Structure formats: C-alpha cells, structure tokens
Amino acid sequence: MKIEFNHRQSAHCENGVIANLLTHHGFSMSEPMAFGLGSGLFYVYLPFLKVNFAPGFSYRPMPGFIFKRLCKRLNITIKREKFKNPLKAQKALDSKLQSGIPVGLQVGVFNLVYFPDEYRFHFNAHNLVVYGKEKDNYLISDPVMESVTKLSTKELEIVRFAKGAVAPKGHMYYPIKFPKKLPLEKAIKKAIKATCRDMLAPVPIVGVKGMRTVAKAIKKWPKKIGVKKTNHYLGQIVRMQEEIGTGGGGFRYIYAAFLQEAAAIIDKPILKEFSKELTKIGDQWRDFAIDASRLYKNRSSEFDGYTKVSNKLLTLADNEEDFFKRLKKAIK
Amino acid sequence: MKIENIPQDIGGLANANMKELCYGVDKDGNYTTKLSNGWNVKTLALNKSLELIDERVADLKQQCLAGKISPIPYYMELNRMDLMVLSGYMNKWQWVIKRHFKPSVFKKLSNATLLKYAETFKIDVNQLKDIAL
Structure with a gap:
C-alpha cells in the first residue's frame, strides 16, 4: 500500500515532519511557519550535560517541544503511542498505514542505513514519516533527505528501538483532530511572544544570558582546560549552530523567513523589517563560526584569538537582546 | 545571507x-x-570531532593490548557509544557494564553475555575476545 504523500525536503527533521504532515491533511504549511509557530528559536548552554566529551549547546528547544507547542496553539490533537514490544509496534504502524494515515516516527540515527557514516551518532530524536509499505519495505519520507527512501521491516525496527538517551521506544504519532480553520493569527502572536520571553529569560544559561555565560567561559577555557579541549568545545558550538539541520546561522535564517511570512498573515509590515534585521544577525553568527573555526584549524595558542571570538559572541548577545526587546513591543 | x-x-x-x-x-x-x-567551516568541525574519537579508540586499543582494560571499552568507543547507550542495548545496569571493563571480570563472563556483546558490536565472539583479529 502506498499513501499519496508529498515529500518536501527541510533543513530540520522536526519542522519538516510537522510541515509535511499538516500539509498532507490539507493545511498547507511551510517549514519556517511550523518552526515559528512552535517557538523553535532558542539558545541554551548545558555545562553539565556532556555530549561527545563537550558541554551541550543548543540553538533549539528539547526535541518534541516545537511540535507540542505548535499543536497546542493551533488546536490540533495528536495521538502518540510508545511500545515495549517491537512486534506490537509494527502491527500498530501497519494498521494505521492500512487505513491510509501517514505516520510520524521518532528514530535513532546510528543505524539509519541511508545516512552517511560521518553523521551516524547515537542521536535518538530524529523524525521521519512512513507513508506506505511495499512487501517487506516501508516507504520513508525523511525530511532531511532530497527524495523519499525505503527501509526494510528489520531496519525500521532497529531504529525505532534504538537505545540510549531519549530512546524512542517505538514512538509513533499522527494528528487525529483538526479545527475547521487554523487560528493562525492568534497562534503567530502567541508564538512570537513566547520566543521573546525565552530569549530574554532571566536565567544564566538560557537565551541572551546563556550566550553571555558561554562568551565569558570561552575567555577562561584556554587557561583552565587547555587549548586542545577549548578547540574541541568551540568545534562543538559550531556543529550545533550549523550542522544539526539549522538551515544556517543557528536557525536565525529560518526564523527570519518565518517573520517575513508572518508579516503578511497578521498584517504587520514591521515584521518584514525585523526579518531583515535577523538575517543580518544570522550573518554575524556565520562570522562567529568562521572565526571559531580558524582557532581550531590552526591550533594557534594565541589567547587574544579566543578573546576576539568571545567578544563577538558578547556583541551577538547584545544585538539579540535589543532585537527581541523591540520585537516584544512590536507584537503587543 | x-x-x-x-x-x-x-x-x-x-x-x-x-x-x-x-x-x-x-x-x-x-x-x-x-x-x-x-560548508568547509562545519566539515572541519565534524572532522576534528571524528579525529578525537579515532584518538580515543587508538588509546583504548593500546590499553587493551597492554592488558589494562578489557576489550569492551574499546568496542564501545569504536561504535561511538557511551555507557548509557551500551547499557541500553545490553539491558544491564551501567555499573555492571563498567565492571566488565576489568580484564579479570571480563574473563569470567558467560558465553551468553559474550554473545550479546558480540551481537551489539556486530562482530563475532572471537573478535570480541581478541581485538587484534
């Protein structure tokens, strides 16, 4: 069986699955709109959570948050199921496909056979859509891939039951109830307000305050933990900012695209100006990544290089603080 | 941009x-x-982090060949796993897995446990016992 499903590639898997599933159910939605409505833009520093022997830096909220917030704001009901028994998980999936419903799945990346080796880590919060089954093969729409792909029953079972942090446990989900008309205007305003609140949160590891904490730490790291480890940490920052499906500039460009789209929907042309400004901030994030990469490329031990990178991040924090304060006022 | x-x-x-x-x-x-x-900037960041994993694998290999540790931590790192991931696949407590890092404890492991490790690492039991293979 094969369900008619329109595969669109996206920068990030979670936004992509949401946008593609909603579009399938007749509510046309772009990736930036899904990202914005779920208040996807974020910054958090998790010094104690060690990922690959470096602290955690994230430019987005916890996996699943974007989807949850979006559904709440749009009055969409999602059915979620988890399983202990792989066979039951497979049967539940098959029966949904049988009744013509494409299903979202949470999977682990390490055993995804179509992923390049370099990207296969034990990361368990990847999302994809299953839109059919042909003999022993499931038809897969993975939003970070250019085109649709396939996984055998065994291959799919392995990734659905990957182990480790946030193990998926066969997690599958699909929308079951929609309002007649999506309350877009209300949701957009609410979502932007929430993003402003997150970015301006009075918490030292969150939002612009989190950036400042990291900036200060970058200055201290070379002396405290040595140049090699510092460079590894900087590499981790750059990877989280640019690599993990952020669409560039730590999601700033996607959010700028959302603001541009939102301007027309809620009839607030000023958001277009905000979009332009955020694009420039995104460019500054790219510059920051370039400067950081110079440090770990040359293995130079010049401490003023680190001070320079740190200052760049402090400037970014100032610019974003100013940006979100004004955005908050504009959306009121 | x-x-x-x-x-x-x-x-x-x-x-x-x-x-x-x-x-x-x-x-x-x-x-x-x-x-x-x-983009070169991030490819470099990725490659550097992969190099670091390679360095750790090489270091663990030396330690294992010198008899300081069992082959488990070597294969764990080789598969880019951490204790949490490995304990998940083995369905055992993390402290139990950690004990298996000791060569003396590893020697006494049952065939069933060895087989499960080998399956998890996608190798055979002989390779598990002798990393030089």
Whole structure:
C-alpha cells in the first residue's frame, strides 16, 4: 500500500515532519511557519550535560517541544503511542498505514542505513514519516533527505528501538483532530511572544544570558582546560549552530523567513523589517563560526584569538537582546 | 545571507551524495531555499570531532593490548557509544557494564553475555575476545 504523500525536503527533521504532515491533511504549511509557530528559536548552554566529551549547546528547544507547542496553539490533537514490544509496534504502524494515515516516527540515527557514516551518532530524536509499505519495505519520507527512501521491516525496527538517551521506544504519532480553520493569527502572536520571553529569560544559561555565560567561559577555557579541549568545545558550538539541520546561522535564517511570512498573515509590515534585521544577525553568527573555526584549524595558542571570538559572541548577545526587546513591543 | 552566497564546498556531504537545505534571501529580499553541498567551516568541525574519537579508540586499543582494560571499552568507543547507550542495548545496569571493563571480570563472563556483546558490536565472539583479529 502506498499513501499519496508529498515529500518536501527541510533543513530540520522536526519542522519538516510537522510541515509535511499538516500539509498532507490539507493545511498547507511551510517549514519556517511550523518552526515559528512552535517557538523553535532558542539558545541554551548545558555545562553539565556532556555530549561527545563537550558541554551541550543548543540553538533549539528539547526535541518534541516545537511540535507540542505548535499543536497546542493551533488546536490540533495528536495521538502518540510508545511500545515495549517491537512486534506490537509494527502491527500498530501497519494498521494505521492500512487505513491510509501517514505516520510520524521518532528514530535513532546510528543505524539509519541511508545516512552517511560521518553523521551516524547515537542521536535518538530524529523524525521521519512512513507513508506506505511495499512487501517487506516501508516507504520513508525523511525530511532531511532530497527524495523519499525505503527501509526494510528489520531496519525500521532497529531504529525505532534504538537505545540510549531519549530512546524512542517505538514512538509513533499522527494528528487525529483538526479545527475547521487554523487560528493562525492568534497562534503567530502567541508564538512570537513566547520566543521573546525565552530569549530574554532571566536565567544564566538560557537565551541572551546563556550566550553571555558561554562568551565569558570561552575567555577562561584556554587557561583552565587547555587549548586542545577549548578547540574541541568551540568545534562543538559550531556543529550545533550549523550542522544539526539549522538551515544556517543557528536557525536565525529560518526564523527570519518565518517573520517575513508572518508579516503578511497578521498584517504587520514591521515584521518584514525585523526579518531583515535577523538575517543580518544570522550573518554575524556565520562570522562567529568562521572565526571559531580558524582557532581550531590552526591550533594557534594565541589567547587574544579566543578573546576576539568571545567578544563577538558578547556583541551577538547584545544585538539579540535589543532585537527581541523591540520585537516584544512590536507584537503587543 | 544572500541565496547566491550559500556555500557549496565539496565535503563530507557531497561524498555521500547528500545535499542539505539552506535558507537565504533572493534579489528582492524574499526568503527562499537552496541545496548546499556543504560548508568547509562545519566539515572541519565534524572532522576534528571524528579525529578525537579515532584518538580515543587508538588509546583504548593500546590499553587493551597492554592488558589494562578489557576489550569492551574499546568496542564501545569504536561504535561511538557511551555507557548509557551500551547499557541500553545490553539491558544491564551501567555499573555492571563498567565492571566488565576489568580484564579479570571480563574473563569470567558467560558465553551468553559474550554473545550479546558480540551481537551489539556486530562482530563475532572471537573478535570480541581478541581485538587484534
């Protein structure tokens, strides 16, 4: 069986699955709109959570948050199921496909056979859509891939039951109830307000305050933990900012695209100006990544290089603080 | 970022025949998307982090050959796992797995446990016992 499903590639898997599933159910939605409505833009520093022997830096909220917030704001009901028994998980999936419903799945990346080796880590919060089954093969729409792909029953079972942090446990989900008309205007305003609140949160590891904490730490790291480890940490920052499906500039460009789209929907042309400004901030994030990469490329031990990178991040924090304060006022 | 400035550096992605979606603005200032082959800045960050894993694997191999540790931590690192992931696949407590890092404890492991480790690491039991194979 094969369900008619329109595969669109996206920068990030979670936004992509949401946008593609909603579009399938007749509510046309772009990736930036899904990202914005779920208040996807974020910054958090998790010094104690060690990922690959470096602290955690994230430019987005916890996996699943974007989807949850979006559904709440749009009055969409999602059915979620988890399983202990792989066979039951497979049967539940098959029966949904049988009744013509494409299903979202949470999977682990390490055993995804179509992923390049370099990207296969034990990361368990990847999302994809299953839109059919042909003999022993499931038809897969993975939003970070250019085109649709396939996984055998065994291959799919392995990734659905990957182990480790946030193990998926066969997690599958699909929308079951929609309002007649999506309350877009209300949701957009609410979502932007929430993003402003997150970015301006009075918490030292969150939002612009989190950036400042990291900036200060970058200055201290070379002396405290040595140049090699510092460079590894900087590499981790750059990877989280640019690599993990952020669409560039730590999601700033996607959010700028959302603001541009939102301007027309809620009839607030000023958001277009905000979009332009955020694009420039995104460019500054790219510059920051370039400067950081110079440090770990040359293995130079010049401490003023680190001070320079740190200052760049402090400037970014100032610019974003100013940006979100004004955005908050504009959306009121 | 202007859409025409989106980097097209041939790197890790291109080797795997994969392209990623990036966002940028067109001539009229409207947001649009374009596929990118990759960007040197982040390919370098990825490669550096893979190098670090290789270094750790090499170090654990030496320690194992010297008889200081059992083959488990070596294979764990080789499979890019940490204790949490390995304990999940083995269905055992993390402290139990940690004990198996000791060569003296590893020697006494039952065949069933060894087999489960070998399956988890996708190798056979002989390879598990002797990393030189």
